Amino acid sequence: xxxxxLTTCPKSLKPSLxxxxxxxxxxxxxxxxxxxxxxxxxxxxxxxxxxxGSFFRHESFTGRDLGVLSAALYKRTHLELxxxxxxxxxxxxxxxxxxxxxxxxxxxxxxxxxxxxxxxANLGAVSREEEGKRRWxxxxxxxxxxxxxxxxxxxxFDFIDVDSFGSDSTFLRPAFNMLxxxxxxxxTSTDGYSSGGHRPLNSLASYGAYVRPMPYANExxxxxxxxxxxxxxxxxxxxxxxxxxxxxxxxxxxRVMLRVDRGKLSDMRHYGFISYCxxxxxSQAYSWSKLGKMICSCSDTKPSLVVSGPLWxxxxxxGPYLGEMLNLAKEWGWIGDGVGLDLEKLLNQMIDESDPxxxxxxxxxxxIASRAKVNSxxxxxxxxxxxxxxxxxxxxxxx
Numbered sequence: 423x424x425x426x427x428l429t430t431c432p433k434s435l436k437p438s439l440x441x442x443x444x445x446x447x448x449x450x451x452x453x454x455x456x457x458x459x460x461x462x463x464x465x466x467x468x469x470x471x472x473x474x475g476s477f478f479r480h481e482s483f484t485g486r487d488l489g490v491l492s493a494a495l496y497k498r499t500h501l502e503l504x505x506x507x508x509x510x511x512x513x514x515x516x517x518x519x520x521x522x523x524x525x526x527x528x529x530x531x532x533x534x535x536x537x538x539x540x541x542x543a544n545l546g547a548v549s550r551e552e553e554g555k556r557r558w559x560x561x562x563x564x565x566x567x568x569x570x571x572x573x574x575x576x577x578x579f580d581f582i583d584v585d586s587f588g589s590d591s592t593f594l595r596p597a598f599n600m601l602x603x604x605x606x607x608x609x610t611s612t613d614g615y616s617s618g619g620h621r622p623l624n625s626l627a628s629y630g631a632y633v634r635p636m637p638y639a640n641e642x643x644x645x646x647x648x649x650x651x652x653x654x655x656x657x658x659x660x661x662x663x664x665x666x667x668x669x670x671x672x673x674x675x676x677r678v679m680l681r682v683d684r685g686k687l688s689d690m691r692h693y694g695f696i697s698y699c700x701x702x703x704x705s706q707a708y709s710w711s712k713l714g715k716m717i718c719s720c721s722d723t724k725p726s727l728v729v730s731g732p733l734w735x736x737x738x739x740x741g742p743y744l745g746e747m748l749n750l751a752k753e754w755g756w757i758g759d760g761v762g763l764d765l766e767k768l769l770n771q772m773i774d775e776s777d778p779x780x781x782x783x784x785x786x787x788x789x790i791a792s793r794a795k796v797n798s799x800x801x802x803x804x805x806x807x808x809x810x811x812x813x814x815x816x817x818x819x820x821x
Contacts, residue, residue, distance in 0.1 A: 617643025692736030
């Protein structure tokens with residue numbers, strides 16, 4: 423049995439209550455109570471924490487690794503790191519941002535008040551104050567309310583992690599509003615139906631993209647998420663750069679790390695439509711000016727194209743940035759000497775895929791052989807030939 427001594431605060435979430443504490447605040451508003459429970463514990467990267475009754479998946483640790491590496495790189499460059507974990511769950515991400523990325527301050531929020539106990543207990547592994555400054559705070563409120571009140575108080579953050587469920591995109595504008603210029607926004611979608619083209623009206627409502635079934639639905643899901651973020655950012659006068667994009671099948675989970683800067687989209691070359699030809703298997707991008715003029719060169723009569731969009735059609739990763747992440751992972755001992763092979767492989771694949779000339783989508787080797795009316799060659803032989811003529815190829819993509 424574990425006895426926890428917790429502090430509950432008023433439900434009002436005005437940032438002044440959490441960042442500008444008057445000396446009498448704690449005694450005046452707080453009340454102490456004890457909670458006894460037997461809570462399961464787990465360990466990630468050497469940090470022990472409890473999951474309680476929160477939704478937690480160990481399989482998501484790679485996405486958390488990528489987030490921590492990005493946060494740590496930001497701290498090294500900007501010397502200050504204030505993070506909002508808008509949908510914290512049990513708080514494992516918040517804990518890791520504090521302990522591994524050395525965040526100066528983490529605001530851990532989750533709308534479910536039942537998670538307050540386990541969230542506070544887990545963050546208790548890190549001192550609540552350091553040199554008279556708060557390192558972390560726990561609140562239970564709607565994420566959009568927290569972000570909106572921060573914006574109204576002009577309380578801006580360097581890094582915002584929104585680990586949302588489904589295709590909820592209502593948080594995009596509040597997140598952009600409260601993020602510092604040059605800050606990082608870590609977005610999530612878990613809507614595999616929309617990315618697969620099975621709910622086109624839902625993807626249209628959430629991300630402004632009418633998505634139809636295509637063979638590479640996992641990549642489309644990432645481009646759908648980035649495209650929706652780009653649309654919202656442009657309205658506010660911001661421009662986004664995808665630093666990396668990650669898909670995991672266990673959700674499915676689509677995660678993208680975006681850097682947000684001032685400046686609108688100067689042209690539409692990275693925001694358009696993607697087509698897939700059911701006849702020849704070719705994929706290509708179409709600009710807005712080509713609407714109504716889409717046709718595949720293999721077909722002059724019967725329409726064979728399936729078109730989705732508008733979507734992000736630019737690079738999904740930034741190679742130099744991923745190189746920094748790879749070096750930091752080596753410095754921390756996360757990879758190298760036979761350790762962390764999966765993470766190392768993933769980062770190297772992302773670096774290879776960051777080539778801006780690399781087209782989107784893929785076509786299966788069996789389909790190529792079938793259309794050419796030949797037997798399928800060994801995949802390693804084909805990859806070797808492609809790479810010799812300066813093509814980037816992978817037998818197994820993370821997408």
